[in-house]
Amino acid sequence: MLQSKLFYKTTKNKTAGVDSISHDFLTRAGYIDQLMAGVYSFLPLGFSVLKNIEKIIRKNMEEIGGQELLLPVLQPKENWVKTDRINIEKEIIFLLKGNGYKEYVLGPTHEEVVTPLAKRVIFSYRDLPFYVFQIQDKLRDELRPKSGLLRVREFMMKDLYSFHANQTDLDNYYEVVAKAYGKIFKKCGIGSVTYRTLASGGSFSKYSDEFQTITGAGEDLIYICKKCGIGINKEIKNENLKCPKCNNSEFEEKKAVEVGNIFKMGTRFSLPFDLKFTDRDGHDKLVLMGCYGIGLGRLMGAIVESSYDQKGIIWPKSVAPFLVHLLQFDNTPKVKKAAQKLYKDCQKEDITILYDDRENKTAGDKFNDADLIGIPYRIVISEKTLKENSVEIKERSKEKAKLVKITQLQKFFKNVKKN
RNA sequence: CGGGGUGUAGUGUAACGGCAGCACGAAUCGUUUGGGACGAUUUAAUCUGGGUUCGAAUCCCAGCACCCCGACCA
Numbered sequence: 001m002l003q004s005k006l007f008y009k010t011t012k013n014k015t016a017g018v019d020s021i022s023h024d025f026l027t028r029a030g031y032i033d034q035l036m037a038g039v040y041s042f043l044p045l046g047f048s049v050l051k052n053i054e055k056i057i058r059k060n061m062e063e064i065g066g067q068e069l070l071l072p073v074l075q076p077k078e079n080w081v082k083t084d085r086i087n088i089e090k091e092i093i094f095l096l097k098g099n100g101y102k103e104y105v106l107g108p109t110h111e112e113v114v115t116p117l118a119k120r121v122i123f124s125y126r127d128l129p130f131y132v133f134q135i136q137d138k139l140r141d142e143l144r145p146k147s148g149l150l151r152v153r154e155f156m157m158k159d160l161y162s163f164h165a166n167q168t169d170l171d172n173y174y175e176v177v178a179k180a181y182g183k184i185f186k187k188c189g190i191g192s193v194t195y196r197t198l199a200s201g202g203s204f205s206k207y208s209d210e211f212q213t214i215t216g217a218g219e220d221l222i223y224i225c226k227k228c229g230i231g232i233n234k235e236i237k238n239e240n241l242k243c244p245k246c247n248n249s250e251f252e253e254k255k256a257v258e259v260g261n262i263f264k265m266g267t268r269f270s271l272p273f274d275l276k277f278t279d280r281d282g283h284d285k286l287v288l289m290g291c292y293g294i295g296l297g298r299l300m301g302a303i304v305e306s307s308y309d310q311k312g313i314i315w316p317k318s319v320a321p322f323l324v325h326l327l328q329f330d331n332t333p334k335v336k337k338a339a340q341k342l343y344k345d346c347q348k349e350d351i352t353i354l355y356d357d358r359e360n361k362t363a364g365d366k367f368n369d370a371d372l373i374g375i376p377y378r379i380v381i382s383e384k385t386l387k388e389n390s391v392e393i394k395e396r397s398k399e400k401a402k403l404v405k406i407t408q409l410q411k412f413f414k415n416v417k418k419n
Numbered sequence: 420c421g422g423g424g425u426g427u428a429g430u431g432u433a434a435c436g437g438c439a440g441c442a443c444g445a446a447u448c449g450u451u452u453g454g455g456a457c458g459a460u461u462u463a464a465u466c467u468g469g470g471u472u473c474g475a476a477u478c479c480c481a482g483c484a485c486c487c488c489g490a491c492c493a
């Protein structure tokens with residue numbers, strides 16, 4: 001992508017009225033734009049990151065047998081009456097009237113759609129288990145959106161639903177999903193600061209497991225077991241807290257943001273929708289369900305919250321909008337020619353590259369924009385580097401740059417493409 | 420939804436009830452050219468509606484929007 005053509009503007013000025021670093025950087029670097037409280041546009045840079053996150057999640061969901069589908073956002077109110085969540089969740093539900101008397105719910109989640117849908121495919125124990133997921137917009141009238149992407153009213157969410165014939169099967173799959181979540185967060189670069197955390201089950205069940213990423217911008221308080229590293233959410237912390245896993249009683253208190261959540265819903269939804277199957281013994285039984293969510297935008301915000309410096313964002317390679325940021329100084333024909341060649345070579349190698357070809361910007365402008373945007377590898381081509389038949393390569397996460405001979409670039413390409 | 424705060428050029432900010440200013444950005448010209456460079460010229464603003472006043476960005480009322488604290492959640 002030519003930076004001169006990219007739909008974005010960076011700004012030096014701090015964003016007014018922001019309370020988190022990720023909100024400020026993502027706005028200033030041109031990743032997102034706030035439309036209203038808790039509602040954001042994803043600009044080309046931001047959308048690119050979102051799509052990378054989506055890819056990672058999709059891959060891991062498919063690896064554990066998830067089949068992707070797409071459920072409607074617009075849902076009949078009756079289904080929400082059936083589960084009584086029209087009352088239980090009424091504060092966050094966007095309810096709207098159609099032309100006639102018909103009322104609709106803008107989906108805050110999809111149990112009310114996927115459960116009746118499952119009735120069309122589940123008859124026998126032979127039809128179980130199965131797993132379906134989607135990556136789609138959710139709408140929740142949050143009482144108080146905050147911290148940029150960390151709490152919003154409209155957000156992309158991956159929601160996986162599992163259907164089982166018995167508790168053991170549900171329990172096993174629940175752990176399979178937990179493991180997949182661990183892989184996803186690791187791949188997204190927040191593995192070392194993300195903890196599986198015991199929490200309340202909300203309107204679903206008694207307990208659930210959250211995946212909490214440590215950050216000062218987080219609004220949850222969690223207690224991390226110093227021995228086994230499991231987390232416990234403050235909402236269920238009791239007086240004499242003991243780790244449910246290793247019985248240890250020493251904890252570290254941390255602020256964190258919930259990037260994912262897994263629930264065993266049991267018969268919470270199969271009951272109101274009468275979702276049953278015929279078991280081996282010939283008796284009809286209720287299907288057991290699990291649901292598993294990850295908020296993509298929030299995950300994006302959490303990644304920034306845990307990877308930045310004074311100058312800007314430091315994206316992990318796995319989700320960065322581009323892998324290479326090419327800066328061209330000295331707009332001489334010689335430099336331009338070399339830069340354009342590198343640009344094309346990268347594309348040939350399937351390495352995503354943002355090429356700062358802007359001729360009306362000084363070196364300082366370009367350096368600062370590059371630091372703010374946070375692309376993993378920065379390559380500078382100038383008269384100075386060409387004198388050495390070289391380019392200058394610097395990793396965003398590192399202090400020092402190094403000169404690399406143009407003839408040696410193949411090695412660099414290989415390195416960039418790794419994992 | 421309860422409590423508090425703030426609304427000024429595209430962005431960030433100033434202005435005692437008395438000429439709406441500064442910085443960034445954008446545009447033109449010239450000088451620069453490896454960490455937001457310099458000079459000149461230009462561009463562009465008081466959320467909406469009422470009220471008080473000789474005079475309102477400033478005070479009062481209402482609305483709207485945004486932000487913060489609290490109760491709820493990926």
